[in-house]
Amino acid sequence: xxxxxVKITLPDGSVKEFKKGISSHDIAxxxxxxxARNVLAAKVNGEVWDSSRAINEDSTxxxxxxxxxxxxxxxxxxxxxxxxxxxxxxxPGIKFGIGPPVDTGFYYDVDFGEKDFDSADIQKVEQKMxxxxxxxxxxVRSEVAKRAAIDYFxxxxxxxxxxxxxDLEDGTISFYKQGNFTDLCKGPHIPNxxxxxxxxxxxxxxxxxxxxxxxxxxxxxxxxxxxKKKELDEYLTLLEEAKKRDHRKLGKELELxxxxxxxxxxxxxxxxxxxxxxxKLVNFLKKAxxxxxxxxxxxxxxGHKNLYVTSGHYEKYGxxxxxxxxxxNENEEFLLKPMNCPHHCEIFKIKPRSYKELxxxxxxxxxxxxxxxxxxxxxxxxVRGFTQDDAHxxxxxxxxxxxxxxxxxxxxxxxxxxxxxxxxxQISFRDPENKQKYIGDDDAWNKAEQAIIEATEEKGxxxxxxxxxxAFYGPKLDFMVKDALKRNWQLGTIQVDYNLPKRFxxxxxxxxxxxxxxxxxxxxxxxxxxRFIAILIEHTAGRFPLWLSPLQYIILPISExxxxxxxxxxxxxxxxxxxxxxxxxxxxxxxxxxxAEINKIPYMFIVGEKEEESRTVSIRxxxxxxxxxxxxxxxxxxxxxxxxxxxxxxxx
RNA sequence: GCCGACGUAGCUCAGGGGUAGAGCGCUUCCUUGGUAAGGAAGAGGUCAUGGGUUCAAAUCCCAUCGUUGGCUCCA
Numbered sequence: 001x002x003x004x005x006v007k008i009t010l011p012d013g014s015v016k017e018f019k020k021g022i023s024s025h026d027i028a029x030x031x032x033x034x035x036a037r038n039v040l041a042a043k044v045n046g047e048v049w050d051s052s053r054a055i056n057e058d059s060t061x062x063x064x065x066x067x068x069x070x071x072x073x074x075x076x077x078x079x080x081x082x083x084x085x086x087x088x089x090x091x092p093g094i095k096f097g098i099g100p101p102v103d104t105g106f107y108y109d110v111d112f113g114e115k116d117f118d119s120a121d122i123q124k125v126e127q128k129m130x131x132x133x134x135x136x137x138x139x140v141r142s143e144v145a146k147r148a149a150i151d152y153f154x155x156x157x158x159x160x161x162x163x164x165x166x167d168l169e170d171g172t173i174s175f176y177k178q179g180n181f182t183d184l185c186k187g188p189h190i191p192n193x194x195x196x197x198x199x200x201x202x203x204x205x206x207x208x209x210x211x212x213x214x215x216x217x218x219x220x221x222x223x224x225x226x227x228k229k230k231e232l233d234e235y236l237t238l239l240e241e242a243k244k245r246d247h248r249k250l251g252k253e254l255e256l257x258x259x260x261x262x263x264x265x266x267x268x269x270x271x272x273x274x275x276x277x278x279x280k281l282v283n284f285l286k287k288a289x290x291x292x293x294x295x296x297x298x299x300x301x302x303g304h305k306n307l308y309v310t311s312g313h314y315e316k317y318g319x320x321x322x323x324x325x326x327x328x329n330e331n332e333e334f335l336l337k338p339m340n341c342p343h344h345c346e347i348f349k350i351k352p353r354s355y356k357e358l359x360x361x362x363x364x365x366x367x368x369x370x371x372x373x374x375x376x377x378x379x380x381x382x383v384r385g386f387t388q389d390d391a392h393x394x395x396x397x398x399x400x401x402x403x404x405x406x407x408x409x410x411x412x413x414x415x416x417x418x419x420x421x422x423x424x425x426q427i428s429f430r431d432p433e434n435k436q437k438y439i440g441d442d443d444a445w446n447k448a449e450q451a452i453i454e455a456t457e458e459k460g461x462x463x464x465x466x467x468x469x470x471a472f473y474g475p476k477l478d479f480m481v482k483d484a485l486k487r488n489w490q491l492g493t494i495q496v497d498y499n500l501p502k503r504f505x506x507x508x509x510x511x512x513x514x515x516x517x518x519x520x521x522x523x524x525x526x527x528x529x530x531r532f533i534a535i536l537i538e539h540t541a542g543r544f545p546l547w548l549s550p551l552q553y554i555i556l557p558i559s560e561x562x563x564x565x566x567x568x569x570x571x572x573x574x575x576x577x578x579x580x581x582x583x584x585x586x587x588x589x590x591x592x593x594x595x596a597e598i599n600k601i602p603y604m605f606i607v608g609e610k611e612e613e614s615r616t617v618s619i620r621x622x623x624x625x626x627x628x629x630x631x632x633x634x635x636x637x638x639x640x641x642x643x644x645x646x647x648x649x650x651x652x
Numbered sequence: 653g654c655c656g657a658c659g660u661a662g663c664u665c666a667g668g669g670g671u672a673g674a675g676c677g678c679u680u681c682c683u684u685g686g687u688a689a690g691g692a693a694g695a696g697g698u699c700a701u702g703g704g705u706u707c708a709a710a711u712c713c714c715a716u717c718g719u720u721g722g723c724u725c726c727a
Binding site for chain 1: 653656684688689690700718720722723724
């Protein structure tokens with residue numbers, strides 16, 4: 001065996017020979033010492049391994065560092081173990097659930113028994129973790145027989161781990177030990193605790209054991225760690241920034257929207273400025289949809305219960321919805337509209353349709369009501385009454401792909417115009433193992449799924465595919481944008497549906513004079529206006545682009561003497577559909593500027609003696625300051641130019 | 653829906669078993685000022701709501717409502 005070699009293929013394609021049994025750490029060492037120091041784990045033949053694990057056959061090896069997502073999650077997973085070690089040292093006898101990495105950081109579910117773990121304990125744990133990290137204890141893997149593993153945790157009294165063990169097969173069980181802490185874990189882990197340099201516990205929350213609300217609630221401790229102190233500082237700064245941008249805070253400060261407990265939970269009240277913003281967005285999309293061949297429709301806020309029985313929504317969501325409302329005499333039942341599609345299906349059915357009418361694209365800014373669980377409500381992102389920028393495209397089967405592609409174009413145009421340059425997409429298919437969750441036959445689903453695959457391929461957009469995330473009536477393509485703080489938000493959605501047309505018995509007459517069934521595409525580029533505006537607020541930190549800003553300008557007269565001239569300028573601007581006003585308060589100019597800056601008004605036009613005489617305004621841009629004097633015509637051009645620049649060119 | 657935290661003036665928040673505080677905002681007056689806070693005076697709160705404990709509750713306890721961090725859910 002000694003002297004045998006293995007061929008290692010590295011990501012750059014180069015192949016090197018090493019002694020059989022080499023570890024990826026040593027492979028890194030052969031490249032450079034610095035790299036070896038930074039290697040957290042390695043991907044060997046597609047599987048993430050400990051960097052110390054011996055490689056015994058020819059393999060492709062990718063060394064994972066902090067820069068790789070998998071490197072990060074390994075780092076955080078190991079940090080969860082470190083936190084558990086600290087907790088066990090501080091509070092002996094506690095029991096552990098699971099401790100995985102998450103998007104940013106990690107958590108561990110802990111049963112503290114009688115003890116109340118509160119924020120005062122956090123510092124103690126952080127200190128202990130730091131102390132243990134400094135010991136640079138290695139994470140040591142050992143394969144354990146199931147019997148021995150059960151004995152270990154039984155002796156320790158950790159029921160949760162015993163329960164986890166029940167599902168594991170003998171021969172696949174491994175332990176990891178660092179310092180005095182041993183955990184059931186399949187790994188992998190980073191080499192030693194010393195790499196963890198910066199530690200912060202971020203949150204305490206309750207979480208049910210195995211997500212089951214009938215079972216015991218454990219204390220979930222969230223934390224985040226970094227290999228450098230500086231990165232923790234950056235992360236904390238980012239959190240601060242996120243807090244400043246929170247749409248609930250800015251919505252209040254900028255008077256965009258409000259909630260009232262007298263009106264009801266999750267029912268937003270749109271204030272004048274928020275409404276202005278909303279209407280600007282709506283008009284923007286209406287214009288784009290007009291060019292893309294959509295027809296606008298309006299349907300009522302309630303609909304007969306049977307409509308939703310037909311669509312399947314009632315069966316699926318009826319129990320969790322607002323209860324039906326009834327007519328006084330006949331006791332007919334109506335539902336608050338939870339979806340617009342059934343109404344649009346009925347519009348399709350008002351007369352016999354010819355293939356020549358297709359695709360028929362019906363668009364509605366339709367307000368819908370859903371009884372979201374109270375614990376789910378969150379600012380504008382999750383509410384009980386919201387408006388979808390909804391549309392349903394009824395088309396022939398052979399038009400599905402083309403229509404789907406057109407919708408993709410529209411969605412991308414919207415994103416681009418609103419400054420969301422960075423986005424990802426996800427295709428959601430049904431779970432074939434769990435067909436009772438969905439309606440419709442296999443053939444319809446296969447066709448719909450195929451249409452999405454082909455359309456996205458032909459559009460050249462990169463997608464990830466997730467099984468089991470489809471809507472109950474069809475598969476979908478979702479768009480996720482990254483905002484200015486690199487946070488992911490799910491926005492628009494496009495769904496292909498062969499099922500509702502069947503349920504509503506939609507038909508058109510084809511060129512062959514036979515009846516055919518149309519296909520429906522559901523789509524909403526914003527998703528919900530409420531949610532979209534929340535994201536937009538956080539993305540822009542309330543500094544909306546000029547074309548969207550509810551107040552686009554404010555005129556600031558130096559003193560009362562220039563009130564008339566200020567009003568004259570104001571009138572000229574409002575005639576050109578700009579929104580703003582003149583600040584005639586009895587305040588000094590410095591004060592007026594400060595207030596306008598705080599209110600994030602894009603442009604301030606200062607008028608005094610100089611300006612009145614020369615028929616100009618002095619422009620001050622939000623966040624930037626004085627940018628010079630313009631006469632009124634130049635001013636209008638200046639404003640229009642800026643608006644033109646920010647909208648994406650295609651559909652303008 | 654479940655678990656935890658929180659709820660004091662329009663906003664942000666301090667206080668805390670013995671009749672309520674600050675800053676900002678608001679109103680009035682003075683001031684007519686040139687690129688991020690001019691000055692003075694004043695108004696404004698059943699301390700979320702309902703019960704309980706107590707000589708006495710905004711403060712302690714319970715319930716309800718709401719907000720919030722998570723869990724579960726999301727047509």
